[in-house]
Amino acid sequence: SKGVSLSSFSRKGSFYLEELSACKINLSLRGGGFDTLRYWEIPAVGSMLLSEPADILIENDFAHEKSAVFCDPNLDDMLDLCEYYLREEQKREKIATNGEKHLRAYHTDVKRAEFVLEQVKHFIQKT
DSSP states (O other): OTTOOOTTOOSSHHHHHHHHHHOSEEEEOOTTSSOOHHHHHHHHTTOEEEEOOOSSOOTTOOOBTTTBEEOOTTOTTHHHHHHHHHHOHHHHHHHHHHHHHHHHHHOSHHHHHHHHHHHHHHHHHHO
16 A cells, blocks of 8 residues: 555464454455465464465365355455454354364374374275
């Protein structure tokens, strides 16, 4: 937007995470990548994640309207979804709570390491 510079805005640290947490809905749009760090940060701070569906397989990914909300990849319904979930506070808060619980159950560094080790164990047992 005109007159706004993001060059001085830090997307890391406690202030950034506090600002994410203060938002009722946060968007995670991939741009040219598969996912973004924000995809994981949003549920971690207890906010509702609104994102495009991932183009890659994410084991134990968030579930639409249960632990996150996914919009059409072309973003045509993104604003309608934002308006809907801003009105539907209980639904939004339930999704945000479920998203945080889901992230902590499957996507912390320890949980991911355990998953990888379990996959390696299964692979070794098959050979």
